[in-house]
Amino acid sequence: MANNDEIKDDSPFRVHSRREIVSLLTSMMERNQLLSLLIKGGSESIITSILDIDDDDDSVVIDAAPSTMLNESILQSNRIGFEAVYNNIRITFNVDKAQKCLYQERPALKITIPTSLVRLQRREYFRIATPIAKPLRCTFRVTREDGSFTTIVTLLNNISAGGIGITDEKKLLDPTLGRIYEDCSLEMTDNTVVTVKLQIRDCKEVKLASGKTVNRFGCEFVDIPRAVLAAIQRFITKLEREQNAKASGMM
Template identity: 30%
Template sequence: MAIEHEHTRVELIHADDEARYLLSDRREIAAILRQLIEAHALLSARLRPGTDTFITAILGVAEDGESLVIDASRDDAINARIMGEARNPTAGASRAEDAATTDPDQAVVLDCVTQLDRVRIQFGLKSLQLTSSEGSAAFRAALPQQLLRLQRREFYRLQAPVTQSLTCTLPLRHTDGVVRNADLRVLDISGGGVAIAVPPADAALEAGMELMDCQLKLPGSAPIPARLSVRNLFRITTPNGIEMLRAGCQFTHMPRGAEDTIQRYILKVERARNARQRALR
């Protein structure tokens, strides 16, 4: 089973409806973990900090909902590094989960990513202990305090082709207080809004912020003036450690006919993508 974007970490910074993405109720988290067991879902686990990754699966969730057991890596060296990190956690753990505690024993050691019914599931594991399950090495960990769910239809709309330049110009206030226009890459687009990649250095954005005088630039079309409202912010960390913010923005004002222009662009890209896929069959 392929695990899409398995080595990319996604952290929710803020959203209008945080509960839509982030679960904190222990019973709900335990229920989803048990669904993953029933679905025989594979997880991609990455040691944090570091780049060690391995494929694992949840073997069981304790009846009291306090802990879970996952398969250990087949690589004993990775298992040793996991236990070393569990015993001596370093700073630089998850901003989202670790900011709530100053106890070093509670630092996230493993980032786990999987899919359930085409929904991305992500959580961090703490307090790992080496154990065994049916004669094989395994890890026992505390139940995740939070679990991130990202619906594909909500988080991945039409992904902008990397072969085409699709940008949006935003007026961003920098740390010196000066507002400057920035041409930022559009990650995905729909008739209702866009998701934009924002470098951390330009990240003076907050959920709910209204961005005036923006310009959406589609290939083959004149720039479309737009007003954007920031609805959610995610921090994306790629496998090689590069960080960016994904700002999900809603169109709150556009000129007449702009939505039709966007829909035509989306249909054109989808037709070209489908034609390429048919040619590869």
Template identity: 30%
Template sequence: MTEQLDDKQESRFLLNNEADIRALLNKLQKKRSHMTGHFDNSYHIFSTCLLEVGKDTVILDDVSDEAISQRILACSRLHFSSVYAGVPVSFVSSQIEHCLFEGAAAFSIPIPSAIRWPQRRELFRVPTPIGKPVLCEIALNNGEITRNPLSDISVGGIGMLTKVSSPSLKEGALFGGCHIDLPGFGELTSDIRICSSADITLRNGNHARRYGCQFIDLPQQEQSLLQRYVTKLELAMRAPQART
């Protein structure tokens, strides 16, 4: 039996109904969706894809490195993440076995008893690190290049901060080819649209203007990169809670 996700505060994001879980897994399978597996307390990751949804099991592609494969099989808890319709999907498993799928080596895990899927992009915003700001570079319509820190990030968009309100950053404004440097993961390039703006007070007491921005037509490869980064931030946030 796959473990139940244990964050009660996020129960509204969980799919617990077997029919809903199977429906989502089948959608991921039809797209041969890329998945990221986390093991060894999330210190290591591996790439796989969902090959088949069976009666009681999910079949995943094996990894090419035999040593890594054996380490994965020895784990008592694995965390899997993917993206569907631009929204992050994740679940955990306490069992994994080797099997054959169409004559090739594969992994088999039980059908998860719960899947975390917010279903709305704006519901899944993760605060960015304070000590190492994530910056978004935007070419404004007047030719000026600005690099603004982010307050939060998700697969669907970002919260961008400026010290003062900018007349160029109007709601509905579209900016092409914006660059976001994701520390340890690489650079993300995407068009963004300004959806909202508001004056806020930061955690350090300073005042700023926050712009809620939406990614426009983010490619699947960029979605996967962003999801891996968001998952890392989320796991880092949960780590102190797990030790208490």
């Protein structure tokens, strides 16, 4: 769910070690790894690569964009995102600005070495659908204005280690993006229920074949304990194994 380095600073997937960051970027440079450079919230992107890393200068030199207009857009951006899939690991990081420079007498761009980056194994960001025959639920415990509590039951559509997709059939949840729900009970097929904190990242109204409209949400896990994350990863592995077995006719 988290996109382009939006995972929280205390996430187990975020790397803060400068030595590790420089080592990873150097390895990507040596293997000519391509990166997506994103600006304007990801609405514009180019493909680039790392040309040079100078730890003492705190800088990374990357290929410039193929057009002057794109380069100007990059130089004017106050936040630049990067994404790559390297050795089956998704790498994302952000920097604040880019500067013009020359590298081997060719136009290039210079950025600072990122202070952190996110490194996700495939299964950590892979989103898998949950069983339709036996629907699972995510129950939100919500505080009313008068201080009393109510529960809102939603259907679980899919899950990843970063968050979940749910359907609110009665359209009771507040769809405000960024809203955090502190006390949510998430069901898993092995009769395990875990408590998670969820942030609303996306909401779409969907019209079903019956003509009924529902709200579908994308929610991100917030401050998830490692033990809960491990349980979710085991659940994802189990779902994937079961779905692969069905597809091969073993179930």
